[in-house]
Amino acid sequence: MKVYKKETVQHVNASIEECWAFFSSPRNLQKITPETMGFNITDFDGKSMYPGQIIQYTVSPLAGLKLSWTTEITFVKDNSYFIDEQRFGPYSFWHHKHFFEADGNGVKMTDVVHYALPLGFLGRMMNALVVKNKLNTIFEYRVKKVDEIFNAKI
Template identity: 80%
Template sequence: MKVYTKETVQHVNASVEECWTFFSSPRNLQKITPKDMGFQITDFDNKPMYAGQIIQYKVSPLLGLKLSWMTVITYVKENSYFVDEQRFGPYALWHHKHFFEATENGTKMTDLVHYALPLGFLGRIMNSLLVKNKLKEIFDYRCVKVDEMFNSKK
């Protein structure tokens, strides 16, 4: 299985605590996800993030095809990092680490995703043709939305 890595770093003009409050809430994920993804939470216990928390979604990443996706929050260190991992969904592997680090001017946020696709050789072709570009588009959109919400304040 070929494992790919996607890393993004963004500086946010907000405290680690403010960033944590926003990004550790699954309810806010829809606000920073492109509309064409059809992102919808279908099951979530509405509790503050904790290790073992299960979140279920519907997403439409390609051609309007609705897919079910279940993630589990596997690690949480408040105001520092959390990890979500796919249990069921479109990837053979999805391991997403979210890091928050205080800086002089706010917070450095780092997303590090390790992912793999099913179907062996066909999955590698799909990554080259579609998936890696779609992930770039999603994280670029997220960066713009976060800038609008946090970095545009006067």
């Protein structure tokens, strides 16, 4: 199984507490996900993030293809980091770390995703042709939306 890595770093013009409050709430995920992804939370207990929390949603990564995705929040250190892992969904492996570090004039936010696709050679081809580009597009959109939400007041 080939495991891929996607990493992004962004400065957020906010306090660590403001940044944490926004990004640790699953309710805000839709705000920073492209509408073209058809992202919709289908089950979430509405509580503040905690280890063991299950979040279920649907996504449409490709025209008309609707997929169910279940993630578990596996680790949380308030105002510092959290990790979500796919339990059921389109990837054979998905591990997403979200780090938040105060940097003197805001927050350095780092996302690190490790992922793998099913189907061996076909999965590797799909990554090269579609998935890698789709993830790049999603994270580029996220950077833009975070800039609009937090950094427009600079």
